Amino acid sequence: MFDRLTETLNKAFKRLKGHGVLNEKAVDEGLREIRRALLDADVNFKVARAFIDRIRVKAVGEDVLKSLTPGQQIVKIVRDELIELLGGTAVEAKIEKGRQNRILLVGLQGSGKTTAAAKLGLHYKKSGFRPLLVALDVYRPAAIKQLQVVGGQVGIDVFAITEEGTKPLDILRQAETHAKDKGYSLVICDTAGRTTVDEEMMDEVVGLKNALEFDEVLLVIDAMTGQDAVSTAEKFNEAIGITGCVITKLDGDARGGAALSVREVTGVPIVFASIGEGLKALELFHPERMAGRILGMGDVLTLIEKAEEEFDEREAEKLRQKIVGNEFNFEDFLTQIKQVQKMGPLDQIVKMIPGMGGMAKQLEMVDPKEFNRVEGMILSMTREERQHPGIINNSRRKRIARGSGMKHQDVGRLLNQFKEAKKMMRQLAKMGMGGMVPKGAIGRMMKK
Ligand SMILES: Nc1nc2c(ncn2[C@@H]2O[C@H](COP(=O)(O)OP(=O)(O)OP(=O)(O)O)[C@@H](O)[C@H]2O)c(=O)[nH]1
Ligand SMILES: [Mg+2]
Numbered sequence: 030m031f032d033r034l035t036e037t038l039n040k041a042f043k044r045l046k047g048h049g050v051l052n053e054k055a056v057d058e059g060l061r062e063i064r065r066a067l068l069d070a071d072v073n074f075k076v077a078r079a080f081i082d083r084i085r086v087k088a089v090g091e092d093v094l095k096s097l098t099p100g101q102q103i104v105k106i107v108r109d110e111l112i113e114l115l116g117g118t119a120v121e122a123k124i125e126k127g128r129q130n131r132i133l134l135v136g137l138q139g140s141g142k143t144t145a146a147a148k149l150g151l152h153y154k155k156s157g158f159r160p161l162l163v164a165l166d167v168y169r170p171a172a173i174k175q176l177q178v179v180g181g182q183v184g185i186d187v188f189a190i191t192e193e194g195t196k197p198l199d200i201l202r203q204a205e206t207h208a209k210d211k212g213y214s215l216v217i218c219d220t221a222g223r224t225t226v227d228e229e230m231m232d233e234v235v236g237l238k239n240a241l242e243f244d245e246v247l248l249v250i251d252a253m254t255g256q257d258a259v260s261t262a263e264k265f266n267e268a269i270g271i272t273g274c275v276i277t278k279l280d281g282d283a284r285g286g287a288a289l290s291v292r293e294v295t296g297v298p299i300v301f302a303s304i305g306e307g308l309k310a311l312e313l314f315h316p317e318r319m320a321g322r323i324l325g326m327g328d329v330l331t332l333i334e335k336a337e338e339e340f341d342e343r344e345a346e347k348l349r350q351k352i353v354g355n356e357f358n359f360e361d362f363l364t365q366i367k368q369v370q371k372m373g374p375l376d377q378i379v380k381m382i383p384g385m386g387g388m389a390k391q392l393e394m395v396d397p398k399e400f401n402r403v404e405g406m407i408l409s410m411t412r413e414e415r416q417h418p419g420i421i422n423n424s425r426r427k428r429i430a431r432g433s434g435m436k437h438q439d440v441g442r443l444l445n446q447f448k449e450a451k452k453m454m455r456q457l458a459k460m461g462m463g464g465m466v467p468k469g470a471i472g473r474m475m476k477k
Contacts, residue, residue, distance in 0.1 A: 030252065031285045035325040037066035042107075046100030056088050056103065063107065071255040071286025076114070076293045084110050108320055114289060115316035120298035122273060123244045124153060129208065130215045131241055135234050135269070136249035137261055138222035141277035141303060143172070145249050146219040147179035148303060148311035149275075153215050154185060161213035163204040164189035165197040165237065166221035176219050183308050186213070197221070198236055205241060226261060231268045238269050247300065249275045250287060258287035262295045273300035276314070280304045285323070305373060338372075352454050359407045359415040362447070366400065405433035406443055418444060 041062035048055050060081050067077040084106050087093065093102045124130045132149065134142045143166070150160040162180045164187060166172035173189045180187035188204040201218065208216045220237065223230040238246055248271040250258040265271055274295075276288050279302050292299055299314040320326075348365075351357050407415060409432030414421050421429070421444060423437075430437040 034070040051099035070284040073290035111320040150185040151183040277303035409433040
């Protein structure tokens with residue numbers, strides 16, 4: 030997602046920055062290019078126009094053009110405006126400890142509501158809530174089962190009534206009583222989707238919304254649907270009044286225009302972003318961080334948070350000891366790859382590292398296939414070979430190559446790379462950089 034936009038925007042920036050002096054004409058040219066990039070990314074044309082107009086007003090201001098680095102100043106203006114476009118500051122859902130909370134999820138068919146219900150449940154469970162998922166989709170066969178399955182995967186209870194003919198409104202009422210009785214602190218309701226916005230669907234959702242007091246009515250929108258997502262959001266907002274959006278499938282190859290337009294068109298904030306099928310793949314939506322990713326400037330904060338979630342401090346220290354003691358072997362290497370993979374799809378993780386966005390594609394290492402090949406070779410080694418790569422001689426190399434369907438030169442290359450990497454890691458670890466900083470430390474430092 031956003032790959033192309035990042036690329037085209039950076040081209041425009043490069044040209045703007047290439048000028049020592051900028052006149053209005055050069056600025057206009059640059060802005061036209063930026064506008065084209067936005068439209069190409071499926072950003073709503075009105076949104077794109079207003080966005081460019083705002084930038085122009087600021088960019089042709091005396092100070093900018095007369096400054097020593099006009100191009101850079103304009104890039105900064107674009108960044109600031111992009112952050113505004115995405116909502117300015119992050120908006121948190123109004124879910125609070127010490128009381129019962131309710132979230133209603135609405136949206137078109139297949140937008141990701143059911144998945145989002147489980148993801149939200151997991152998100153809040155981690156911060157100490159006791160969520161209950163409620164199955165209100167009584168129309169699609171297997172919809173209830175689906176919620177039960179994803180609920181089970183994240184260890185969250187699901188309330189459902191499978192008796193035929195039961196109306197969603199009745200289920201909602203019974204779920205509410207059940208939640209009160211059993212002390213659930215957060216009720217998350219998954220509703221049915223339709224292929225298009227129709228009256229019947231809206232009536233049902235309005236009925237559900239009015240039956241209880243919901244803290245959040247979240248519209249789940251699929252980023253892949255581009256412009257349509259925006260008009261859907263407008264219609265839902267007019268009909269039922271939504272409090273926020275969950276934008277899903279941001280990991281896909283859609284062009285991202287929906288994410289960029291929906292806030293400006295509807296005035297409703299994006300609260301969560303879903304970036305993968307895995308049930309952990311949900312993030313709070315931070316306009317500033319997202320802008321950083323779109324502009325290829327990276328998103329260090331999210332990266333650190335993810336790392337902190339996945340890495341165990343004691344394991345990290347053990348690892349550091351091994352590296353310093355020159356004992357790091359292929360088994361440790363495999364464990365490390367697995368750790369990093371837990372943080373999310375590798376190409377996305379790499380993009381969060383500043384300056385890596387553009388390089389990501391060229392780097393073979395972010396190609397999951399390449400990872401699989403490396404893993405295949407390592408798995409074809411015997412345990413002894415993994416622990417003591419030094420013993421791998423020519424005939425062992427050939428056997429490993431055969432076992433993993435690679436050439437013996439590939440195995441040789443892997444061994445060399447491993448040796449080099451080991452050396453470098455050892456140096457870094459000795460300097461105190463390779464080991465993990467105590468949990469939370471970097472995050473706290475950066476947030477100040
Ligand atoms: N790649 C990717 N897939 C997603 C994401 N969110 C949901 N999906 C997938 O999208 C498909 C539809 O998701 P559901 O959660 O069933 O959507 P829904 O809105 O509940 O669909 P209906 O109940 O039929 O209206 C599933 O295959 C999900 O795995 C995401 O962020 N990224
Ligand atoms: Mg569903």
